[in-house]
Amino acid sequence: MAVPAAFRDLAIPAIASPMFLASGPDLVVEVCRSGLVGTFPALNQRTSEGYAAWLTEIADRLAAAAESSERPIAPFGVNLIVHKSNPRLAADLELTVRNKVPLVITSLGAVRDVVDAVHSYGGLVFHDVVNARHARKAADAGVDGIIAVCAGAGGHAGTLSPFALVPEIASWFSGTIVLSGVLSTGRHIAAARMLGADMAYLGTRFLATRECLVSDAQKQMVVDAVADDIVYTPKISGVPANFLRQSLVAAGIDLDSLQHEGSLDMNNEAKAWKTVWSAGQGVGSVREVMPAAELCRRLVEEYRAAWSAGDRYAPASSASWTPAA
Structure with missing residues (x-):
């Protein structure tokens, strides 16, 4: 170590x-x-x-x-x-x-x-x-x-x-x-x-x-979420990542077809992540802002x-x- x-x-x-x-x-x-x-x-x-x-x-x-x-x-x-x-x-x-x-x-x-x-x-x-x-x-x-x-x-x-x-x-x-x-x-x-x-x-x-820097709505979604609300998919940015299920639904993304689409492009990354919010499975330990x-x-x-x-x-x-x- x-x-x-x-x-x-x-x-x-x-x-x-x-x-x-x-x-x-x-x-x-x-x-x-x-x-x-x-x-x-x-x-x-x-x-x-x-x-x-x-x-x-x-x-x-x-x-x-x-x-x-x-x-x-x-x-x-x-x-x-x-x-x-x-x-x-x-x-x-x-x-x-x-x-x-x-x-x-x-x-x-x-x-x-x-x-x-x-x-x-x-x-x-x-x-x-x-x-x-x-x-x-x-x-x-x-x-x-x-x-x-x-x-x-x-x-x-x-x-x-x-x-x-x-x-x-x-x-x-x-x-x-x-x-x-x-x-x-x-x-x-x-x-x-x-x-x-x-x-x-x-x-x-x-x-x-x-x-x-994220919105109050995103912070509250993290507080309300549990581990089962985290979805692992490459569809958003071309590289597998974890996202809040509720934000995927709100963005109109079909949870039944989260397949790989394209490759990573940093020019499009900010646009994708602005409305689809990432978080990890540790959300269950987050209970307040x-x-x-x-x-x-x-x-x-x-x-x-x-x-x-x-x-x-x-x-x-x-x-x-x-x-x-």
Whole structure:
């Protein structure tokens, strides 16, 4: 297990994942001020100029917070889509390097040149994957961390159980391993650590925060939903992803014919996801909309309580521990 030095002062080992059309400066700043890593997708700004403005705003607000805070302020990160259909990659990468963004999360392509560019100023690169084959490609590209996106995750999710994917990657990868998929509570974060992940990746839970950019209607749909309301389909964007059933119905999509249509095109992604809303199977753990700082405080308390409770079951040695009858 490996936790980067930049993350060793976190309140808990957790990242608020970069949610498409949902994560913005307010959410990132509140998460980082609370001691968790806050992130956002570069494409949540419609232009590279807008992306640059967000980078400046977030850096300035976190610097101001650090001056008055008694606890460490967590670093922030951005998500770059490394895919041929993303026309902004070169410009956004240049801005990322110029602003020395602490963490870059790459998706849909692990490219050595991108990793080298971020490493040139001392930044970290984590890459999200849905299987071990993609994880090996990411490792070959020199990434610092691998995000194992397992079954039930919001957005572009995989189908593998974390009990399969995390140990398999950990058997050969010495960098940071982050678990994604259905993580919504501090207890889930503790469980991710016990499974062998270094950090946890939470997205859906942060949809229901006041600072999230999505509409109140979408937040309420997340609060009202349960796991059975999540539909896994490639029909919306060309890549399999999880969506809220109620939003599919509202958009007039036939749930009986959710077959693959075309391939991923980032130019059409925003249009598709604006009316069809993504979430993960962890929606059942989301019961209210709250300020991001309050959610982070709750996650910290839950994590510490779960870790302490887990200690009661930890054997003094593997030879002496006997399960209860």
